[in-house]
Amino acid sequence: MAAKSRFVLQRLFNGLRTQSLWLQSSKSTSSQGRPSSLSFRTHTCGELRSDHVGDKVTLCGWVQYLRQDLFVILRDFTGLTQILIPQEESASGLKSALCDLTVESVIQVTGTVRLRPSGQENKGMPTGEIEVLAENVEIFNICQKLPFEIKDFVKKSESLRMQYRYLDLRSSQMQQNLRLRSQVVMKMRDYLCNVQGFVDVETPTLFKRTPGGAKEFVVPSREPGMFYSLPQSPQQFKQLLMVAGVDRYFQIARCYRDEGSKPDRQPEFTQVDIEMSFVEQAGIMSLVEGLLQHSWPPEKGPIKVPFHTMKYEEAMRDYGVDKPDTRFNMKLIDLSEVFSASDVEFLRSALSKPGGTVQAICVPGGAVSTGRSIWWKHFKHRNHLLVVLIRADGTLKSPLKKLLSQSVTDNLLKTTGAKPGDVLLMAAGSLHTRPLLGHLRLQSAQLLESSGVTLRDPSAFHFLWVVDFPLFLPKEDKPEELESAHHPFTAPLPEDSQLLYTEPHKVRGQHYDLVLNGSEIGGGSIRIHKAAEQHHVLKNILKEDTTLLSHLLEALDSGAPPHGGIALGLDRLISIMVGANSIRDVIAFPKSFRGHDLMSRAPDSLSEEELNAYHISVKWPTKHERCEEDERK
Amino acid sequence: MAAKSRFVLQRLFNGLRTQSLWLQSSKSTSSQGRPSSLSFRTHTCGELRSDHVGDKVTLCGWVQYLRQDLFVILRDFTGLTQILIPQEESASGLKSALCDLTVESVIQVTGTVRLRPSGQENKGMPTGEIEVLAENVEIFNICQKLPFEIKDFVKKSESLRMQYRYLDLRSSQMQQNLRLRSQVVMKMRDYLCNVQGFVDVETPTLFKRTPGGAKEFVVPSREPGMFYSLPQSPQQFKQLLMVAGVDRYFQIARCYRDEGSKPDRQPEFTQVDIEMSFVEQAGIMSLVEGLLQHSWPPEKGPIKVPFHTMKYEEAMRDYGVDKPDTRFNMKLIDLSEVFSASDVEFLRSALSKPGGTVQAICVPGGAVSTGRSIWWKHFKHRNHLLVVLIRADGTLKSPLKKLLSQSVTDNLLKTTGAKPGDVLLMAAGSLHTRPLLGHLRLQSAQLLESSGVTLRDPSAFHFLWVVDFPLFLPKEDKPEELESAHHPFTAPLPEDSQLLYTEPHKVRGQHYDLVLNGSEIGGGSIRIHKAAEQHHVLKNILKEDTTLLSHLLEALDSGAPPHGGIALGLDRLISIMVGANSIRDVIAFPKSFRGHDLMSRAPDSLSEEELNAYHISVKWPTKHERCEEDERK
Known part of the structure; x- marks a missing residue:
């Protein structure tokens, strides 16, 4: 050695x-x-x-x-x-x-x-x-x-760590991560099972393809042409367990999602899966708060419940995103009023369109702490974006400066609260303006932190419920059609339920997301429990083939109680808890970005004989297809 | 309604x-x-x-x-x-x-x-x-x-129960089974995690085909020709976790086995998977005894530890099987001595062959309680089997009677302890004699019970360890070659380890099976922890391609502790606990005999487009192949 x-x-x-x-x-x-x-x-x-x-x-x-x-x-x-x-x-x-x-x-x-x-x-x-x-x-x-x-080891540490995972796991950090995960899960089970009377039920992973389940792995059976599929979540089973009268179900469930090589996603992952009968949204939220409080590692400091709740509209308005990181301020500021009578052509043009808006975030001390040039460097090539630095004397450093009257300038400074040394990032446009600024808000926070400013307390845990999501969204490729914002089983808000039959795009759902430090760590909903309403949503609004879900519709008609639930992403939750950069640091044997097990070299090739048992053969791509695929990567 | x-x-x-x-x-x-x-x-x-x-x-x-x-x-x-x-x-x-x-x-x-x-x-x-x-x-x-x-419902109850499982689960029996299962598992976790310091670690299910893993489902990846496989157990991972210094691992692990339509097997099942470092066989056995005692439902009565231990040889000798049902006696009796000087041709011929033996079981009161004819009806067509009824006057009713001298008859009655009204089932031959009588012993018990005799207390739980198994067995199709009796990672008994290099067929393994009421509910072993020994077993004895396990061999050479473990079949254990006829009664959504989900109709067909993403196509069998397959069923 x-x-x-x-x-x-x-x-x-x-x-x-x-x-x-x-x-x-x-x-x-x-x-x-x-x-x-x-x-x-x-x-x-x-x-x-x-x-x-x-x-x-x-x-x-x-x-x-x-x-x-x-x-x-x-x-x-x-x-x-x-x-x-x-x-x-x-x-x-x-x-x-x-x-x-x-x-x-x-x-x-x-x-x-x-x-x-x-x-x-x-x-x-x-x-x-x-x-x-x-x-x-x-x-x-x-x-x-x-x-x-x-x-x-230093040069290609990540892949070497994966290849010799059994050595990597000997490090004190990985030992600690695995042991903490085990302890947290044990306490969660204790809470659900012993305190709240939940029943731990295992549901199958060899299942049937769900409608639109494009990301589901398939598993050939020994019957020619017949395939199982590995489900993305036990959604149907948990609802059927409520119909079955189980009353309170939970499972630390292995789930599968075939997303190719998305960074920091794993083809198999774990969720804390929960469903209850005879419950409303508030009941599930309070259950989850109790669950996290009970299982939170004491050395990470106590967490306060109830968590703050924010409406989806509010989150989009103030943070430009549905999972705001509330550990720091820098909220979006609406400047439409300020520029409503502006002469500046591109602002006026933006505001004149439906949904047109001018928005900004103010990065406090941004010009001072990071130096000025970094802001230009990072943001000058962004479309629809203006960078404005506030000079020590209160004047603006920006191409915009000469276009603005003094009163508009004053109004701008007043509305944004910008002070000398601050940086304003302004965007004009319609739909995408807020998400753009929401994204820049996070980038700006990173810029500030990389220059040594303490913006977010690394030991702080900010939990947040986001509620009142729209139930449907226009399809990206066909905006005249609707798709489920989350999934087709979410119930409408009671006050919106009549709109299902008249203006479905206006319906808000009884969906709730749990956000921790700007990451979505859970999502759930109260489900539709009436067969007729579920049928209407599937057939008339989503235009799905209802025969694929006939067993669920039939079950709802056989005495389904009102019910709802949630799924927490365990890998993500634990990784935030321990401050890991990647969920790979809280999983014993994770796959690489490309879905490979670098230690055992999975996936692997199989012999023709082995494939024959499943009545399948490999369709080798042509050279042309290979090139096309490589280009897409 | x-x-x-x-x-x-x-x-x-x-x-x-x-x-x-x-x-x-x-x-x-x-x-x-x-x-x-x-x-x-x-x-x-x-x-x-x-x-x-x-x-x-x-x-x-x-x-x-x-x-x-x-x-x-x-x-x-x-x-x-x-x-x-x-x-x-x-x-x-x-x-x-x-x-x-x-x-x-x-x-x-x-x-x-x-x-x-x-x-x-x-x-x-x-x-x-x-x-x-x-x-x-x-x-x-x-x-x-x-x-x-x-x-x-009455006529096709099993398939209707499966199709409308959400109604079937409303029955008090199924509610009770699911809730008891949840409680037992919770107590097992409590014992392992909180009492014994085990770490609950999740291991991947998208893995690589193991050598000889003919029963593993395969999962196509998006890379042409590359497949994951769903492992039959986390065997490799649990050993690697020991190399990683985790010290004590457990997992309630989902496992997969593609066995087509074997009765009462499920394509996915659950095992309580355990592995420990720095431990000997006795340590694992005592851990499991503590685990079962801790998690046993109080209303099922206390269980006594330590469990009785029996050597493999003793089990085969006395019960003709390696998982004896010790709730009743009726042990095998060796009659070779009795007939050693017999004139009866077929007995003499059997005894003259290597390993030849004459064996019997005595069914007490068999002729009285069931009527005589039932024994003839059930057993008269069996090869190598003789049915002997003992008449009230102590004489034999059997074709054998006239061939036996009085002294042999007396000796037979004395050795077997048979009394008037008893039935003797006798078999002569070599290797398969004991397993045959072991099987008849169970059949006879059922016959007696179906005629109203209480042979086995339905509320009794007889746990038994079976130890000292042979490490290798001759291959069924090529008896001159050896295969692992359990798996290639089992360590030899220390006193037999030198035989690995000289007479491997004589080596006994540090393997232990846990038997409950005649069902195997668990099996485990101390593993080989030295790379050289593991390499010898794989390469020289089993003639395996060691490159497929090179990661494991490399791991053993990087500081592997002595370690061992066990896996308990949770479905089977719970089904015996609740007295269910089938493991399907303790699984929320089981598959049918043929591996189908009758509720959702899985497996299902997929579109060509869906298969294209995985670069596979269905090889439809020809009419001829279909007929052949149907015949095999």
């Missing part, structure tokens, strides 16, 4: 010395002392303190490193213990066995706990008061070689 | 009146009163007692039946409550609304709890002391029609 590799491992595991409170606190509660009882060890490597001095102990673990032929630092999932190598002639066999160990070898050491000599304590290490004088060692496995050199 | 259909529903739900203790006891503990708090109701339908008299309550549920235009019996998952329909003229609107209800309609009733008039209490009904005088009703959904008539 090269010295370099030793170094990278040391770096990789350094975190273990300053373990999070979480690991320590979970140890000190229910599982105290227990992890040892069924196995070879008497104690874990993170457990020994000065109280244990004089005890004979057996530890099992990995060689973290050797020091000066005097110490072996032994690691397991709970931490590190220093093993003292005996130096007497009589123990020469033991000494040479220990000194010959390579890092990451797996051993069992028996010895006696003693205090470290005065002055040699390590206060940064939970077991830093003591060491174990080795009396016996059993070598379970010598680590032959580590499969990567530090150079490669 | 036809009167007949009313009747079938009444029958279907009758069980609710005499609910099991389980439902009641689970209500009275943690979720007491809680199920109401988030929903419309103030109480559940199983909750009201005389203490509540005078209270104004709101109940939600299904109309179980109407009686004499006076009562509506309302049902939810907790039980039934009698609703009194007011008869005054002033309440005529309310009265007609209630009287017009069809059974299985869903309503909300508000009213006041009152004692039933003296003499009208129903002691068989937990809420039988009270009734609720209706003051207000909200009708959520009228049950339009039930989709089956009683006649059909």
